[in-house]
Amino acid sequence: MVMFTSVLAFATAALAQGITQANFTGMGTIDVWNSSDWREATTADKVGCLDTHGKFITPSNDSACAVFTRINTYPYTLSTTSGNCTFSDESQEINSDSIYGKSDHAWNCLKPFTADIYDELYTINGFPHVFLCQGDVDCYFDAKAIPARDATSNIWPFRWGSQQLGITPGHVMLLLVWNKVGDLPKREGVDEIPSPRVSLKVGEQVPLLGKKILS
Ligand SMILES: *[C@@H]1O[C@H](CO)[C@@H](O)[C@H](O)[C@H]1NC(C)=O
Numbered sequence: 001m002v003m004f005t006s007v008l009a010f011a012t013a014a015l016a017q018g019i020t021q022a023n024f025t026g027m028g029t030i031d032v033w034n035s036s037d038w039r040e041a042t043t044a045d046k047v048g049c050l051d052t053h054g055k056f057i058t059p060s061n062d063s064a065c066a067v068f069t070r071i072n073t074y075p076y077t078l079s080t081t082s083g084n085c086t087f088s089d090e091s092q093e094i095n096s097d098s099i100y101g102k103s104d105h106a107w108n109c110l111k112p113f114t115a116d117i118y119d120e121l122y123t124i125n126g127f128p129h130v131f132l133c134q135g136d137v138d139c140y141f142d143a144k145a146i147p148a149r150d151a152t153s154n155i156w157p158f159r160w161g162s163q164q165l166g167i168t169p170g171h172v173m174l175l176l177v178w179n180k181v182g183d184l185p186k187r188e189g190v191d192e193i194p195s196p197r198v199s200l201k202v203g204e205q206v207p208l209l210g211k212k213i214l215s
């Protein structure tokens, strides 16, 4: 994948520990952690999960968290009982408070919708948890707020640049974390899911905020 050229400098180190691509396969729920630093984040930062529409919820227990399936063939995308999940559904709210996110549509799982490679989320070998990233090594997400118990919040990609160095003012910066609950029913003929050409060496301090947007 050509999108990773800017971080290839740290792609060569051998891994002594951390997750591998096999950790982000099969079926799982997606936890939401309130964190602006993957290096410091722990399970204590969990504030909720995603529902079948890919919206952020804060249920009293995990039974309301949707089970996502990652297909093990191209384009390796996620779906729920509501359909394929994407940031490209133009019916979804845009991140209008953000200087750099004004053209981003909220994540949504819908059908019919043919997922393509741009809808793929991926993880990085060496992470301490199965953090999900999208685009050009952007491993954070943006929501207006942590929703109340019976409400939902939209999730957008995290964006930054010289006019907005951190999270959108007033919003929360989040990590999405795969919590695998099972394998796909059919294990025959499983493709090896290709990993991004990037991995982390032990103690790696790269922030993984995605590329700075020039303006
Ligand atoms: C979320 O994180 C922010 C920034 O660290 C913090 O100010 C806020 O209190 C946290 N909220 C919850 C509910 O954990």
Ligand SMILES: *[C@@H]1O[C@H](CO)[C@@H](O)[C@H](O)[C@H]1NC(C)=O
Binding pocket: 059, 060, 061, 062, 063, 064
């Ligand atoms: C979990 O929450 C649901 C409502 O979302 C409730 O019906 C169920 O009883 C709860 N289960 C437990 C074990 O607390």
Ligand SMILES: *[C@@H]1O[C@H](CO)[C@@H](O)[C@H](O)[C@H]1NC(C)=O
Binding pocket: 074, 075, 083, 084, 110, 111, 112, 113, 114, 115, 116
């Ligand atoms: C979801 O996307 C896959 C992969 O592109 C496609 O084969 C499938 O038909 C789509 N499913 C729905 C329900 O739109």
Ligand SMILES: *[C@@H]1O[C@H](CO)[C@@H](O)[C@H](O)[C@H]1NC(C)=O
Binding pocket: 019, 020, 022, 023, 128, 129, 130
């Ligand atoms: C990753 O997968 C390995 C092998 O199945 C497992 O031992 C480990 O607990 C998984 N790590 C995470 C963070 O889920």
